[in-house]
Amino acid sequence: MSFWIWLTGGRTNPSNQTAADRLALWWGRRLATRHAGVDADPEAWISPEARIHPRTGRIRIGPKCSIAAGVILQGNVRLGENCSIQTGSMLIGYGGWDDPAGRITIGNNVRIAPFVQMIAANHRFEDTSRPIAAQGLEHRPITIADDVWVGGRVIITAGVTIGTGSVLAAGAVVTRDVPAWSVVGGVPAKILKSRKPESSP
Secondary structure: OOHHHHHHOOOOOOOOOOHHHHHHHHHHHHHHHOOOOEEEOOOOEEOOOOEEEOOOOOEEEOOOOEEOOOOEEEOOEEEOOOOEEOOOOEEEOOOOOOOHHHOEEEOOOOEEOOOOEEEOEEEOOOOOOOOHHHOOEEEOOEEEOOOOEEOOOOEEOOOOEEOOOOEEOOOOEEOOOEOOOEEEEOOOOEEEEEOOOOOOO
């Protein structure tokens, strides 16, 4: 058991209800922003048990975002306002800050459930004369628009864009772009329905 689990009573989501919670928030921010490439808004709540590192890129965490214990947030990642990432989720972007090819961009009011995976790159494997490990990576961005709910254990593959207001059902593997206001599920994910009636704008 870590010190922070003991201090906060096992809570995974950051909170400011008690003095112990507020101490954990303070230390979580210090751990994240000790890296020059991490910019966290003063209103962001970050668990000290999240693993946050910019690698060669930068991480920007917007106001009122909540990063739970056990989250891995690394590389080239931008979070908008009022987003939450739950325990066990992994978001890994690639490339430098000015290189959008491997960036993960999350809009405002996005909810990411536990154990979601987003990795903005794929291994190259076309050349059968060379090991896959020697062929490098192809960086491709992942973009999630505003007001999206990503269910538990969803995988969003490199190069995918999720439209505004969409819901990704638990366990979905999303390999293609998702239009706005869609509910998708399955492996690979398919559109199940629209959240908006036909007559809505």
